Amino acid sequence: MARYIFVAGGVMSGIGKGIATASIGRILKSKGFKVTAIKIDPYINVDAGTMNPIEHGEVFVTDDGIECDQDVGNYERFLDENIYTDNYMTTGKVYLSVITKERNLEYGGECVSVVPGIPNEVIKTIKRAEKKAEADFVLIEIGGTIGEYQNLLFLEAARIMKFQHPRDVLFIMVSYLPIPSMIGEMKTKPTQQAVRNLNEAGLQADMILARSEVSLDEPRKKKLAIYCNIHPEDVVSAPDVKSVYEVPINFEKENVGNRILKKFGIKARQSNLKEWDELVKLIRNHPKTVEIGIVGKYFESGHFTLMDSYISVIEAIKHAAFSQNRKANISWISSEDFERNTKSLGELKKYAGIIVPGGFGNRGVEGKIKAIEYCRKNKIPFLGLCLGLQLSVIEFSKNVCGIKDATSREFDKNAKNPVIDVMEGQKELLKEKRYGGTMRLGAYDCELKPGTISHKAYKKSTISERHRHRYEVNNDYIKILEDKGLIVAGVNPKQNLVEIIEIKDHPFFVASQFHPEFKSRPLKPHPLFKEFIKAALRP
Ligand code: GLN
Numbered sequence: 001m002a003r004y005i006f007v008a009g010g011v012m013s014g015i016g017k018g019i020a021t022a023s024i025g026r027i028l029k030s031k032g033f034k035v036t037a038i039k040i041d042p043y044i045n046v047d048a049g050t051m052n053p054i055e056h057g058e059v060f061v062t063d064d065g066i067e068c069d070q071d072v073g074n075y076e077r078f079l080d081e082n083i084y085t086d087n088y089m090t091t092g093k094v095y096l097s098v099i100t101k102e103r104n105l106e107y108g109g110e111c112v113s114v115v116p117g118i119p120n121e122v123i124k125t126i127k128r129a130e131k132k133a134e135a136d137f138v139l140i141e142i143g144g145t146i147g148e149y150q151n152l153l154f155l156e157a158a159r160i161m162k163f164q165h166p167r168d169v170l171f172i173m174v175s176y177l178p179i180p181s182m183i184g185e186m187k188t189k190p191t192q193q194a195v196r197n198l199n200e201a202g203l204q205a206d207m208i209l210a211r212s213e214v215s216l217d218e219p220r221k222k223k224l225a226i227y228c229n230i231h232p233e234d235v236v237s238a239p240d241v242k243s244v245y246e247v248p249i250n251f252e253k254e255n256v257g258n259r260i261l262k263k264f265g266i267k268a269r270q271s272n273l274k275e276w277d278e279l280v281k282l283i284r285n286h287p288k289t290v291e292i293g294i295v296g297k298y299f300e301s302g303h304f305t306l307m308d309s310y311i312s313v314i315e316a317i318k319h320a321a322f323s324q325n326r327k328a329n330i331s332w333i334s335s336e337d338f339e340r341n342t343k344s345l346g347e348l349k350k351y352a353g354i355i356v357p358g359g360f361g362n363r364g365v366e367g368k369i370k371a372i373e374y375c376r377k378n379k380i381p382f383l384g385l386c387l388g389l390q391l392s393v394i395e396f397s398k399n400v401c402g403i404k405d406a407t408s409r410e411f412d413k414n415a416k417n418p419v420i421d422v423m424e425g426q427k428e429l430l431k432e433k434r435y436g437g438t439m440r441l442g443a444y445d446c447e448l449k450p451g452t453i454s455h456k457a458y459k460k461s462t463i464s465e466r467h468r469h470r471y472e473v474n475n476d477y478i479k480i481l482e483d484k485g486l487i488v489a490g491v492n493p494k495q496n497l498v499e500i501i502e503i504k505d506h507p508f509f510v511a512s513q514f515h516p517e518f519k520s521r522p523l524k525p526h527p528l529f530k531e532f533i534k535a536a537l538r539p
Helices: 017-029 070-079 093-104 114-133 152-164 189-200 216-228 244-253 256-263 272-286 308-323 335-340 345-348 364-377 387-399 427-433 453-458 475-483 527-537
Strands: 003-009 035-041 089-090 137-145 167-174 208-211 237-238 289-296 326-335 353-356 382-385 406-408 415-424 440-448 460-470 471-473 487-494 497-503 509-512
Touching: 003 017, 003 152, 003 497, 017 035, 017 070, 017 137, 017 167, 017 244, 017 256, 017 289, 035 070, 035 114, 035 497, 070 137, 089 093, 093 189, 114 137, 114 152, 137 152, 137 326, 152 167, 167 189, 189 208, 189 216, 208 216, 208 256, 208 353, 216 237, 216 453, 244 256, 289 335, 289 345, 289 364, 289 527, 308 326, 308 527, 326 335, 335 364, 345 364, 353 364, 353 387, 353 527, 364 387, 382 387, 382 527, 387 406, 387 415, 387 471, 387 475, 387 497, 387 509, 415 427, 415 475, 440 453, 440 497, 453 487, 453 497, 453 527, 471 475, 471 497, 475 487, 509 527
Parallel strands: 003 137, 003 167, 035 089, 035 137, 167 208, 208 237, 289 326, 289 353, 353 382, 382 509, 406 415
Antiparallel strands: 415 471, 440 460, 440 487, 487 497, 497 509
């Protein structure tokens, strides 16, 4: 049987529970254990696919096609392991599963109560994920904040598991210690309250990861220990870091890995974080930068600019830059600025490379098309992702092939020239408004054309990449496009769908219908991103 480590957050959200969970996973893996991680999102949404990225951050997609929280991306990046469907749960998903079983008479006439019906379903799902990964350790991150109504049933699952297997379950609380500027002192009270809330749910923290701007000092460590009923050495200092990849190294300095093993009665083991450590050193020391611009629309939220909507794209750029001994300086460019003329297209020249990432709906599309045209004409290295491919094809159709009204069926239902059309299998679903979890999702094969930039980048002919879309290049237009210099560099062999395009006589103009960013890992940068950065660095 595996060991289970629950991770939950106190005081407030957004303090790095996902990174903490992923970092602990990396440490345990580096000690030779098999590790998997599960994310629990307490929302009613059955998956993250129906959530607006501005509200919830990026929708991450796994090989088996689940649309999940961005933290699953952190797990894959830190663990360098693929994550599957049972590793992501929401309140909606758990209830849906229980209700479906009830409708199928799988409870054999029982009266199905919320408790233990729902926590039991959660536990069963955890065990399935454990089995699939053949894991020695299962990390389970409970989203939201302790004390919220929403995640109570998941804490209840943790409590039941701890009660049933006291030696095999640990509970880690990631908490925040504010330093209000008018006081100038790190305050422990909110964490004390969070621990009380946890106690009310019948749980006691075995370890507290104390997130703050700076390191935790001894007096506050002792204070937390006494008030929170925990040994001082189990209160771990977790100060802010410049790069999230520093976190496993910092946790190791605090001996987090062996302390966890000790709690499970397992002998201490050496960690092997050598390569990771080298990466962190590189990040700290890299002198030179590479300037990359992302032309998108999901980053404006009131007075704030959010990065979470494109997190995998950002990380993939960083990984590729690291591999070239560079630090990526990433800028957000709102495509709508090009529509309102509040920014001149000429500004794109400042960047060594431009990315147009995925997206949905009409807003900002015109501005993105203008940016693509500018990159094509001015030979700026360009990488298009999903919608980025679709808009590249529209731009090329309009401005090179002379199809002035070329568009996507997504933007105009009655389009005369839908160079991007709705996929056959999607038509019925859209008509019936069956939107949730029905896009073309997850991993599909793609055959690469020899001699293309993409083929050189991957150094092989068949690749597998992750998708999330309903619309596709319309094959009726391929001949016209190819005659004018567009290259179809990758095709899905089974369905004959265009997966990658390139443009002739351009230093680097590559766009993919899939999302390569989901498969980039810190020590294994994605081949397309790597080639893109290499092109960006060419004089
Ligand atoms: N909106 C487009 C589609 O559904 C592109 C999706 C995306 O960029 N992920 O096909």
